[in-house]
Amino acid sequence: MGQILTLAIAIALISYAAYVIWKNINRVKKGQCPGGCGTCTKNCGYREENSKGGGEGDDNL
Amino acid sequence: MDKKIKVALAGNPNSGKTTLFNELTGARHYVGNWPGVTVEKKEGGFEHGEENILLTDLPGIYSISPYTMEEIVTRKYIIDEKPDVILNIVDASNLERNLYLTIQLIEMGRPVVIALNMMDIVEKKGIGIDIEALSKKLNSPVIPITASKMGKKEELLDAVVETAKKSGEYYPIEVDYGKDIEEKIVDTHNLIDHLACLNRFNHRWLSLRVIEEDLEIMNLMGSGQKAYLDPENSHGERYEELIVKKKYEFINSLVDKIVIDKSRDKETVSDKIDRIVMNKYLGLPIFILIMLGVFAFTFDVVGNKLLNLVDVFFSEILANAAFEWLSGAGVSEWLVSLVVEGIIGGVGGILVFLPNIATLFFAISILEDSGYMARVAFIMDRTMRRIGLSGKAFIPMVLGFGCNVPAIMSTRTLENKQDRMTAILINPFISCSARLPVYTLFAAAFFPRNKSMVVFSLYFIGIAVAVIVAFVFKRTLFKSEPIPLLIELPPYRIPTAKGIGIHVWERVKEFIVKAGTLIFAASIVIWFLLNYNMGGPAAFTDSFAASVGKFMAPIFAPLGFGNWRASLSLLTGVVAKEVIVSNMSIAYGAGAGSGLSLTEALSTSFTSLSAYSFMVYVLLYIPCIGVISVIKKETGSWKWTGFSIVYQLTLAWVIAFGVYQIGSFFAG
Numbered sequence: 001m002g003q004i005l006t007l008a009i010a011i012a013l014i015s016y017a018a019y020v021i022w023k024n025i026n027r028v029k030k031g032q033c034p035g036g037c038g039t040c041t042k043n044c045g046y047r048e049e050n051s052k053g054g055g056e057g058d059d060n061l
Numbered sequence: 062m063d064k065k066i067k068v069a070l071a072g073n074p075n076s077g078k079t080t081l082f083n084e085l086t087g088a089r090h091y092v093g094n095w096p097g098v099t100v101e102k103k104e105g106g107f108e109h110g111e112e113n114i115l116l117t118d119l120p121g122i123y124s125i126s127p128y129t130m131e132e133i134v135t136r137k138y139i140i141d142e143k144p145d146v147i148l149n150i151v152d153a154s155n156l157e158r159n160l161y162l163t164i165q166l167i168e169m170g171r172p173v174v175i176a177l178n179m180m181d182i183v184e185k186k187g188i189g190i191d192i193e194a195l196s197k198k199l200n201s202p203v204i205p206i207t208a209s210k211m212g213k214k215e216e217l218l219d220a221v222v223e224t225a226k227k228s229g230e231y232y233p234i235e236v237d238y239g240k241d242i243e244e245k246i247v248d249t250h251n252l253i254d255h256l257a258c259l260n261r262f263n264h265r266w267l268s269l270r271v272i273e274e275d276l277e278i279m280n281l282m283g284s285g286q287k288a289y290l291d292p293e294n295s296h297g298e299r300y301e302e303l304i305v306k307k308k309y310e311f312i313n314s315l316v317d318k319i320v321i322d323k324s325r326d327k328e329t330v331s332d333k334i335d336r337i338v339m340n341k342y343l344g345l346p347i348f349i350l351i352m353l354g355v356f357a358f359t360f361d362v363v364g365n366k367l368l369n370l371v372d373v374f375f376s377e378i379l380a381n382a383a384f385e386w387l388s389g390a391g392v393s394e395w396l397v398s399l400v401v402e403g404i405i406g407g408v409g410g411i412l413v414f415l416p417n418i419a420t421l422f423f424a425i426s427i428l429e430d431s432g433y434m435a436r437v438a439f440i441m442d443r444t445m446r447r448i449g450l451s452g453k454a455f456i457p458m459v460l461g462f463g464c465n466v467p468a469i470m471s472t473r474t475l476e477n478k479q480d481r482m483t484a485i486l487i488n489p490f491i492s493c494s495a496r497l498p499v500y501t502l503f504a505a506a507f508f509p510r511n512k513s514m515v516v517f518s519l520y521f522i523g524i525a526v527a528v529i530v531a532f533v534f535k536r537t538l539f540k541s542e543p544i545p546l547l548i549e550l551p552p553y554r555i556p557t558a559k560g561i562g563i564h565v566w567e568r569v570k571e572f573i574v575k576a577g578t579l580i581f582a583a584s585i586v587i588w589f590l591l592n593y594n595m596g597g598p599a600a601f602t603d604s605f606a607a608s609v610g611k612f613m614a615p616i617f618a619p620l621g622f623g624n625w626r627a628s629l630s631l632l633t634g635v636v637a638k639e640v641i642v643s644n645m646s647i648a649y650g651a652g653a654g655s656g657l658s659l660t661e662a663l664s665t666s667f668t669s670l671s672a673y674s675f676m677v678y679v680l681l682y683i684p685c686i687g688v689i690s691v692i693k694k695e696t697g698s699w700k701w702t703g704f705s706i707v708y709q710l711t712l713a714w715v716i717a718f719g720v721y722q723i724g725s726f727f728a729g
Contacts (some may be wrong), residue, residue: 002391013404013585020582028690036573 065106065115066144066225071135071166072150072160074121075551077178077182081150082118084214097470109218115146123158125165126275139169142263145225146662148217153183153190153205154552156320160312164236167199170263172224172231175203176217182552186329189321198315200234201219235265236539238307242300245272246445255435273301331552335436344440351433352520355424356513359417360501367416375409376658395598399588403647407584410659411576411639414498419569421497425462428566430556434459439550442567448528449535451475454484458527460522461491463568469695479539482519485695486534486705487527489684492520494568495575495638499679502642506660507672515673519680526681526716575637583640587633587647600649620678620714637685670728674721681713 072078084107103118103503119138120131139147147166151159167173175196183190196203202220206213224231238246249268262270262278269276338347370507380401387397389410428434441455453475461468475481492500500519504512590606601607610625613632617623626648634641642659649662667675683689683706691701 002393005390006393006396009392009400013399017582017585020578021586024579024582028686 065113066146066222066329067144068114068116068221068225069139069142069144069147069171069275070116070118070150071139071147071162072121072178072658073123073152073155073162074131076121076150076159078118078121078150081176081178082116082147082664085218086116109215109222112222114218114221116148116588117142121163124162126273139166139171144171145228146221147171148176148221149173150178150433152179153177154179154186154188156190156316157309157312161308161316163199163311166306167201167233168236168269169264170233170266172228173199174217174220174224175201177203178203178444179207180205180217181207182554191319191321195315195319196237198234198319200232200462223485233263236308236311238269238304242272242303242307243522245300252496259503261412269304311578329552331432331550334553335550336432339436339440345444347364348437348440351428353513353517355421355428356517358424359421360513363416363420366558367420368413371416372413375405375413379409380405395592398592399585402650403584403588404581406646407587407643408576408581410643411498411580412573414501414642415569415572417501418494418497418572422463422494422568423561423565426561427556429559429564430554432551432553435550444528445531448532449541450531451477451480452532454480457484457488458491458524461488461493463494464571465489465491465493465684466691469688469691472695479535479541482696482701483531483534483539485692486701486708487531489692489705489709490523490530490681492680493638493684494572495685498639498642498680499634500676501668502645502659503663503672503676506663507667507669515676519676522677522716523680526712526713530712575639579637580639580643583633583636584647586644587640587644591648601650606648616714617678619721620717621674621725622667622678624666627675631682634679635683635686636686638679641679646705670721671722673724674717678713678717678722679717681709683709683713 070078070082082103082105086107104115105118106113106115108114117138122132122135125139126131129145138144147169149163149166151163163175177190177192177195180190190205192203192205202218202224204213204217206217215477234502237243246268250264253267253271254264265470267278306335334375338344383405384397384401387400429436437459438455439451442451445451445455446596454472457471457475458466460471465488469485472484472488475484497516500516501512508515538667587606590609591601591604592603594603594608606629607625609632610627610629613628614623614625617628617631622628626645630641630644631649633644645663646659649659663672688705689702692705693699696702
């Protein structure tokens, strides 16, 4: 019983950690802060689809 | 219900657009009592009666000349998306300036509904406005409102729906620009009438824009047409200036007819407060005193009492309960250690600082919502201009106290490229809320009697370094003349509980979500790295993490913290600054049922001086990966991103070295 519980908890924790890391790598790639609450996007009304960022270089400045 | 009514919400900065947007859509976007909160447009849908409404909150602008990013976004939306109605929010306490944009919007040819906001302030000032006359003169419905206490929502939305339904019958009023310009409008109209690419514009508005030499419109014309254009009349007066003058003449005569001002020459409460807080000599010292008060309130009065309660919950109640439950269920010892020491120790080690963060942002929200922060931008303008930076660059700096990511994005409001690059590169020196747990931990451990002063000094060093670096950059890499700050000073308002609640909740939510996701995952990874090496399970000192920490430690030895645990925490802090504390909590084996507090554990490898040097290094070294990524996105350049990383690492090392070595010299 103890071994099954150990395995189940370990798989759950490691899968969750892997998912969070993968999700945050994607967030950072998009220029958002890690964490995923979206507060930063609300603070300045920034929305990805409206963004002029993302490699447009000096046009964006 | 089949077709959505597209409504564009437009108005001057700080006219209450975002508040109205939140009230109408039920959203909770960030609202500040200062200009420049909305940089890009936001959308929200809702139902009103039988109708589906899609409301778009456009950035605050003073005119629709395409000079700033906000003006371009707004104008492009109105031209390309052709909203059924423009809901123009007008600050009734500042009619002349707000109506300038209203006239421009009306001239664009889309039906306009005017929400006359801040009527409570106007009434308190003893000013009366003839709403019916204003509506008649502008040929648009005018609904008086107070956006923060929305009582006329239904009436406003009824007017929007009715105007949208009758949009085919709408005709915009025409300002009489005088014989000279009116003739010019006709000539220009004839010149460009046949150009198919210009058909999507209202023709009278288009002619005016061409006469005003609007570069975006001119670029759509052929060189043949441009050759016929003359920017000056026969008296050598520029048409552009004449048009602005005529618009203001129209507005002034309109305001004279509709406003009954019983309070002329009466000094308002805001004026009286401003005489003191914006005084040339007193302004800055008052701001410093207020901020000192904020830190004392956060760390000495409220924060720490709550912090102890949360600490007891995680390190004793939750850790013990988890230990007993898992051990009792026969779970392997390593997993019990991972959960209790790794996860509860790492995540709990961060969540204990939640009360401090909530208290700090509660105090800052009061300053923002009351209107004081807009004054601070004005006060700072003098200093900023002396270093060659526009006072407008101070607003991203204030946003940086929350998080540097939105702060760097908000530098888009700076028109000048050189100013913007400088503002982006100095922003990471502004202490974001993620660095607060590090300061709180070390200040409580090594400076228990002067916690608030120590934390305040770090914020102060951050601002001072940002200002000095900006001074150097503006004279070397990004030379340009500073643009004078044009900022609207809103009247002081008593902050609403709802407004402050939203601000504080945003921060608390951000912190909890980050603890439950990123810090949770980081704690698991750090626990494994601290408990294993290539040969399997290992003691902390022989682990993977210790090897990395020991490799880096000599770099930090001259700064006073050349131990592997401190070096490792700085490396993991690049993921998110809070991870520094979680890492230390796990690496020192503190908290979470160990019986040893992190504060006690830290005193074994830090002195007061090396602790201060460490905090200075954390303040100034590279920001988290999210900020680095946004610097790349906003500068569009790997070169400047790399430069930002290298110069911050160097500067942080040099300053922390100075702090430690000079401190050691005096300490003997």
